[in-house]
Amino acid sequence: MEAMKAKKAVKATDCAVGEMLEVARKQGIETVWDRYARQIPQCGFGDSGLCCRNCTQGPCRIDPFGDGPAAGVCGITADSMVARNLIRAIAAGAASHSGHAKHLAHVLKKVAAGKLTDYSVKDENKLRAVATRLGIPTEGKSVQELAAAVASAALEEFSEREEPLAWAATTLTSSQVEKLGGLGVLPAGIDSAISEILQRTTLGVDADPVNLLLGGVKGAVADFAGCHLGTDLADILFGTPTPVFSEANMGVLKENAVNIALHGHNPVVSELIVVAARQEDILAQAKSAGAEGINLVGICCTGNEVLMRQGVAPLTHSLSQEMPILTGALDAIVVDYQCVYPSLANIADCYGTKLITTMDIAKIPGAVHMAIEEERGLEQAKEIIKLAVERFKARKGAPTCIPQVKQKVIAGFSTEAIIGALSKLNAADPLKPLIDNIVNGNIQGVVLFAGCNNVKVPQDANFIAIVKELAKRDVLMLATGCGAGALARHGLLTSEATMEYAGPGLKAVFTAIGEANGLGGPLPLVLHVGSCVDNSRPVDIAVALANKLGVDVNQLPVAASAPEFKAEKAVAIGTWAVTLGLPTHLGLVPPVLGSKLVTRVLTQDIKDITGGYFLVETDPLLAAEKIFDALQERRQKLNIGT
Ligand code: XCC
Numbered sequence: 001m002e003a004m005k006a007k008k009a010v011k012a013t014d015c016a017v018g019e020m021l022e023v024a025r026k027q028g029i030e031t032v033w034d035r036y037a038r039q040i041p042q043c044g045f046g047d048s049g050l051c052c053r054n055c056t057q058g059p060c061r062i063d064p065f066g067d068g069p070a071a072g073v074c075g076i077t078a079d080s081m082v083a084r085n086l087i088r089a090i091a092a093g094a095a096s097h098s099g100h101a102k103h104l105a106h107v108l109k110k111v112a113a114g115k116l117t118d119y120s121v122k123d124e125n126k127l128r129a130v131a132t133r134l135g136i137p138t139e140g141k142s143v144q145e146l147a148a149a150v151a152s153a154a155l156e157e158f159s160e161r162e163e164p165l166a167w168a169a170t171t172l173t174s175s176q177v178e179k180l181g182g183l184g185v186l187p188a189g190i191d192s193a194i195s196e197i198l199q200r201t202t203l204g205v206d207a208d209p210v211n212l213l214l215g216g217v218k219g220a221v222a223d224f225a226g227c228h229l230g231t232d233l234a235d236i237l238f239g240t241p242t243p244v245f246s247e248a249n250m251g252v253l254k255e256n257a258v259n260i261a262l263h264g265h266n267p268v269v270s271e272l273i274v275v276a277a278r279q280e281d282i283l284a285q286a287k288s289a290g291a292e293g294i295n296l297v298g299i300c301c302t303g304n305e306v307l308m309r310q311g312v313a314p315l316t317h318s319l320s321q322e323m324p325i326l327t328g329a330l331d332a333i334v335v336d337y338q339c340v341y342p343s344l345a346n347i348a349d350c351y352g353t354k355l356i357t358t359m360d361i362a363k364i365p366g367a368v369h370m371a372i373e374e375e376r377g378l379e380q381a382k383e384i385i386k387l388a389v390e391r392f393k394a395r396k397g398a399p400t401c402i403p404q405v406k407q408k409v410i411a412g413f414s415t416e417a418i419i420g421a422l423s424k425l426n427a428a429d430p431l432k433p434l435i436d437n438i439v440n441g442n443i444q445g446v447v448l449f450a451g452c453n454n455v456k457v458p459q460d461a462n463f464i465a466i467v468k469e470l471a472k473r474d475v476l477m478l479a480t481g482c483g484a485g486a487l488a489r490h491g492l493l494t495s496e497a498t499m500e501y502a503g504p505g506l507k508a509v510f511t512a513i514g515e516a517n518g519l520g521g522p523l524p525l526v527l528h529v530g531s532c533v534d535n536s537r538p539v540d541i542a543v544a545l546a547n548k549l550g551v552d553v554n555q556l557p558v559a560a561s562a563p564e565f566k567a568e569k570a571v572a573i574g575t576w577a578v579t580l581g582l583p584t585h586l587g588l589v590p591p592v593l594g595s596k597l598v599t600r601v602l603t604q605d606i607k608d609i610t611g612g613y614f615l616v617e618t619d620p621l622l623a624a625e626k627i628f629d630a631l632q633e634r635r636q637k638l639n640i641g642t
Helices: 002-009 015-027 032-039 078-112 124-134 143-156 174-183 190-200 209-238 267-277 280-288 300-310 323-327 344-351 374-395 415-423 431-439 461-472 481-489 495-501 504-516 533-549 568-579 596-610 620-637
Strands: 244-248 258-264 294-299 313-316 330-335 354-357 407-411 445-449 475-480 526-530 558-562 583-586 613-616
Touching: 015 323, 078 143, 078 190, 078 209, 078 267, 078 374, 078 533, 078 568, 078 596, 124 143, 124 209, 143 209, 174 209, 190 209, 209 267, 209 300, 209 533, 209 568, 209 596, 244 300, 244 481, 258 267, 258 300, 258 374, 267 280, 267 294, 267 300, 267 330, 267 374, 280 294, 280 374, 294 300, 300 313, 300 407, 300 481, 300 526, 300 533, 313 323, 313 481, 323 330, 323 344, 330 344, 330 374, 344 354, 354 374, 407 481, 407 526, 415 431, 415 504, 415 526, 415 533, 431 504, 431 533, 445 461, 445 481, 445 533, 445 620, 461 475, 461 481, 461 495, 461 620, 475 481, 475 504, 475 533, 475 620, 481 526, 495 504, 526 533, 558 568, 558 620, 568 583, 568 596, 568 613, 583 620, 596 613, 613 620
Parallel strands: 244 313, 258 294, 258 330, 294 313, 330 354, 445 475, 445 558, 475 526, 558 583, 583 613
Antiparallel strands: 244 407
């Protein structure tokens, strides 16, 4: 009990965040942790999924203990209420990822039509590869023609079409596609799948909990397609990541530079700010204001996007996004959309930091709003930087308190980069070294860490504990989103971490690959594969492995973990991971315990259908144990040793 209390008192394991929390306490600044404390006790009905506000006869709640109401006013049961609430979260997650992808598709379409001068196709090879995968003839086609064809195929994914989603049908194994089709969960449009969930969960439509869950699976497949689309189009427009060295955490702020944080998810604005910040006229402005330069840093997934492609240092992630303002050194935060706390406005106002919103669907009261028009994006990016320079001028000479905490980071492991690194060991058959090492047990399996930080978990604690435990056991690990950020800030995306924490098999394999690629050390302990939409990248590798071995993804010793998930987007990703056949760990209990049936379907019954299932474990060491057991179960079924 005492230990539990002590655990609860810890807000974050990152000492830079700890330092800033002390500043917040002294200066009376309210943070996410304070607001959470004021929410306690949180509503038990909501927590168990048993609160419904889908019509104005409610809100209705069902008593999970059987002493109070057993149905909503319309007669909806606990099982259906829980299922409806869950799949609405999946729809919202899918809308977010695919909204981001749709935005990129519009940019690509304008690039193809020659309407934009500030954007271009940066990776023609990726454009050709995506076109080929989609069955678009590439021979003799110009970049503009192919870009137009891919953009139009992308935009066709959204409404309802005759065929299943191309970004699902052409990226998964044929048996997965067949299975999803057989279950009736292969969507014919991303927006139509989202809209279908909204319809079926409204008053008096779908009251069958299992049928509702299948609707959720369909929405999750739409989310997968949206994520994959987001990755492909960002690579085409901004370049496919290759390994890059950088640094992470608040120690990357520079007292004498104009510090600008890029926050949100879509690289469409932040990439232009990177371009603008490197131009002579803008640098001259910063210098004439007395700054030594412009220091771009990243927060959340926009941070991941610009880290992967431009080496921009990740400042902090998700839960601790308010903290860097308290250093007094952050001159501007430029946000696009998703995971941006509205509380930033008040804190920024206290410290004079400019908070700049750039998307018309994502305004924050108190922020400066500058709607980015791609036609004059670079010019606007320069205007944004000027606002930051103004703020630098105003703060110059005032004391700052930047925590001297930073870690080295190696990131940039796109699918192409991973295959490229493996090809240095076997150019003719790059997957062979990976397969051989999985079979001989040097690598016991592969785990993808995804998802957010959550105020209910001491920030990063679950990620760190599980990663260290699985590293010892020779598990190859990949990470995205704020999970990758957590590992970056704790020094686990480094060669040194591999030397310190990896088991002998993993260390040997990573050393061989690192040497063959001239990395100056082994591969980092965990491979940073990108932002949340980039969870599509590991799927590509798993699908390639499955195809090569003639098995399906649900037989491979591969699992996923979201140890500190929070966003609806994470619910969508977790659901497609299970749908694609992965044991998927959750480090918090999702709001489904109000229905025994839904809980059982998600954690057990689904295994018989897709091979994947949710594994809920809040204790990180037990979680590592259970994830490892799940890998071992698969190894045994494949008849490969331990
Ligand atoms: Fe982080 Fe992607 Fe989660 Fe948001 S959702 S908190 S991982 S920034 Ni992707």
